[in-house]
Amino acid sequence: MKDVSKRLAQLCLSHSIVAVLILLSVAMALLSDKFFTAANWANVLNNLAVPGIVALGVALVVIAGGIDLSFSSMLAACAALAAWLQPQNFWLALIGPLALGAALGAFNGLLVVKLGANPLISTLGTQWLFLAALFIITGGGIVQGNMEGPFHLIANGRLAGVPLPILLLLLLAAATSFLTTQTSLGKYIYAHGSNNCGLRFAGVNANAVYLKTFVLMGLIVGVAGIVLSSRLGGVRPTEGNRYLIVVLTAVLLSGVSLNGGVGSLFHVLIATVVLGVIDNGMVLLAVEYKYQQMIKGCVFILAILYNNYTTKQLAMLRVSKR
Amino acid sequence: MTPLIELRNIYKFFGGLCATNDVSLTIGKGEVIGLVGDNAAGKSTLMKIIAGVHKPTSGEYLIDGEKFVAHSPRSARNAGIEMVFQIQDMALVPELDVADNLFLGKELYRKTLGLNLNLVLDRRAMQERSRVLLHELGINIPAVTEKVKYLSGGQQQSVSIARTVFFDARLVILDEPTSSISIKETRKVLDLILQLKAKGISSIIVSHRMDDIFTTADRILVLRRGRKIEDVRKEHTSMDDIIKKIINAEKESMSQETLNQPTA
Numbered sequence: 001m002k003d004v005s006k007r008l009a010q011l012c013l014s015h016s017i018v019a020v021l022i023l024l025s026v027a028m029a030l031l032s033d034k035f036f037t038a039a040n041w042a043n044v045l046n047n048l049a050v051p052g053i054v055a056l057g058v059a060l061v062v063i064a065g066g067i068d069l070s071f072s073s074m075l076a077a078c079a080a081l082a083a084w085l086q087p088q089n090f091w092l093a094l095i096g097p098l099a100l101g102a103a104l105g106a107f108n109g110l111l112v113v114k115l116g117a118n119p120l121i122s123t124l125g126t127q128w129l130f131l132a133a134l135f136i137i138t139g140g141g142i143v144q145g146n147m148e149g150p151f152h153l154i155a156n157g158r159l160a161g162v163p164l165p166i167l168l169l170l171l172l173a174a175a176t177s178f179l180t181t182q183t184s185l186g187k188y189i190y191a192h193g194s195n196n197c198g199l200r201f202a203g204v205n206a207n208a209v210y211l212k213t214f215v216l217m218g219l220i221v222g223v224a225g226i227v228l229s230s231r232l233g234g235v236r237p238t239e240g241n242r243y244l245i246v247v248l249t250a251v252l253l254s255g256v257s258l259n260g261g262v263g264s265l266f267h268v269l270i271a272t273v274v275l276g277v278i279d280n281g282m283v284l285l286a287v288e289y290k291y292q293q294m295i296k297g298c299v300f301i302l303a304i305l306y307n308n309y310t311t312k313q314l315a316m317l318r319v320s321k322r
Numbered sequence: 323m324t325p326l327i328e329l330r331n332i333y334k335f336f337g338g339l340c341a342t343n344d345v346s347l348t349i350g351k352g353e354v355i356g357l358v359g360d361n362a363a364g365k366s367t368l369m370k371i372i373a374g375v376h377k378p379t380s381g382e383y384l385i386d387g388e389k390f391v392a393h394s395p396r397s398a399r400n401a402g403i404e405m406v407f408q409i410q411d412m413a414l415v416p417e418l419d420v421a422d423n424l425f426l427g428k429e430l431y432r433k434t435l436g437l438n439l440n441l442v443l444d445r446r447a448m449q450e451r452s453r454v455l456l457h458e459l460g461i462n463i464p465a466v467t468e469k470v471k472y473l474s475g476g477q478q479q480s481v482s483i484a485r486t487v488f489f490d491a492r493l494v495i496l497d498e499p500t501s502s503i504s505i506k507e508t509r510k511v512l513d514l515i516l517q518l519k520a521k522g523i524s525s526i527i528v529s530h531r532m533d534d535i536f537t538t539a540d541r542i543l544v545l546r547r548g549r550k551i552e553d554v555r556k557e558h559t560s561m562d563d564i565i566k567k568i569i570n571a572e573k574e575s576m577s578q579e580t581l582n583q584p585t586a
Contacts, residue, residue: 182442182443183441183442183443184429184431184440184443187418187422187426187429187443190415190417190418191415191417191418191422191426193417194415194416194417194418195414195415195416195417197413198413198414198415198423198426199415199426199427201413202413202426202427202428203396203399203427204426204427261415261416261417262417315472
């Protein structure tokens with residue numbers, strides 16, 4: 001009996017972000033009768049698709065022990081390329097952004113892996129670098145694509161009544177979860193973040209693992225770029241900047257540790273939804289914009305504290321079990 | 323019978339410093355060697371030469387009677403030589419569980435659609451085999467699904483030693499294996515070394531604790547200033563003798579060096 005209660009406590013503590021989502025949803029449902037409607041949830045999730053997908057990629061790099069702050073510029077670059085290619089060829093507009101994302105990810109990865117640059121600093125640099133390059137290439141204006149055709153459907157179509165971006169987000173969340181929990185590359189990503197010397201010592205090419213993680217993130221940002229481009233039709237070079245804080249908040253909120261080696265991609269998805277629900281809730285409750293920001297900040301701090309608390313409790317449970 | 327490892331007249335210079343001075347030794351199959359000496363006696367250098375980290379300046383290094391020339395940690399490992407580090411520069415991954423650590427870099431995979439794609443990890447099989455191995459070696463760990471960071475120092479040390487068995491080690495080099503663990507756990511780690519011996523795996527134990535050396539070692543080597551000054555079977559010596567060798571030798575050398583010093 002004691003064992004069962006301990007297990008239950010462990011389960012609750014290790015999935016605290018899910019508990020946060022449930023509590024928040026219940027609270028919202030009590031406060032607004034518009035909250036638990038299919039239309040509202042479709043709206044919430046649809047808005048989350050782009051930052052949610054990007055957060056999955058960023059989380060991978062953070063779990064591997066790095067960080068990539070250049071995702072906002074990468075996202076804009078991929079979206080702009082998609083918008084530019086889209087009137088010419090549908091398939092090119094899909095492959096192009098993915099290739100660009102992978103290339104930019106590889107560039108970041110090589111800086112970190114081959115030249116030993118600190119990922120925080122070097123990707124802060126490439127964030128400006130990519131953005132500046134985008135400004136120069138586009139002349140600073142909007143890259144306009146068509147507002148119709150199959151490409152337009154990516155962000156605006158529905159499959160079995162569910163908006164396609166939501167399906168894409170769930171699909172990518174499932175794929176990255178599978179990668180991190182079921183494959184050796186996923187295991188090595190965690191190992192790299194936790195103790196890369198240990199990984200190297202085991203005879204694994206740790207640098208290749210790290211580089212692959214950056215490329216993988218680039219690919220994922222490429223997908224987000226396609227969705228963003230399809231939704232907007234025209235892309236400005238600064239389009240990615242507004243996702244900067246949301247994505248980082250979602251990654252940290254999910255319990256992914258900046259020290260590396262810890263986190264779950266499923267929780268990243270849930271954390272993104274939590275942020276979406278907070279946003280949506282404040283709109284439904286007609287909270288003034290200035291207070292919205294304040295509430296978001298408070299929620300963020302509370303979540304981090306709660307996260308620290310649960311991590312500690314979990315460790316204590318483990319230790320006392322021995 | 324050819325010894326597993328044979329060193330002949332090994333010298334290693336770091337600039338003008340002679341870290342290993344004309345050392346010759348043999349290690350038989352299943353033999354446990356205790357390597358002792360004061361600080362800066364050249365124990366680490368000798369270990370690192372055997373582990374392929376350092377290339378000797380001159381001398382011959384033979385494994386199974388064949389010259390070992392590759393001198394890289396990887397080729398030494400391929401020859402079955404594994405090094406277990408102290409806890410502080412631990413080679414384990416704290417955030418992974420015990421089974422994942424034991425199989426790190428040597429994962430087992432499930433068949434995907436009936437094919438060996440090496441895509442999906444077979445965690446169940448790895449956990450089962452880890453359980454069997456740890457049980458065989460008498461290592462007591464709460465669960466193989468426990469993260470390594472939640473294990474005690476001694477348990478972590480045991481897991482790193484157990485891993486060498488997975489890597490088909492023939493010689494395990496242990497650098498101060500008991501330096502940072504409790505007395506109770508020390509006993510367990512030493513037992514583990516004897517278990518390896520029973521499996522025909524040789525080991526070299528570097529330790530400052532004479533108790534550790536005398537419980538496990540078959541033969542004891544004393545190093546001083548890069549020279550091997552003693553190579554004796556455990557039965558033919560005593561703890562006092564060995565300690566004297568380490569200390570007295572030091573005094574001798576001091577007097578000799580003062581004699582050799584040119585007068586100003």
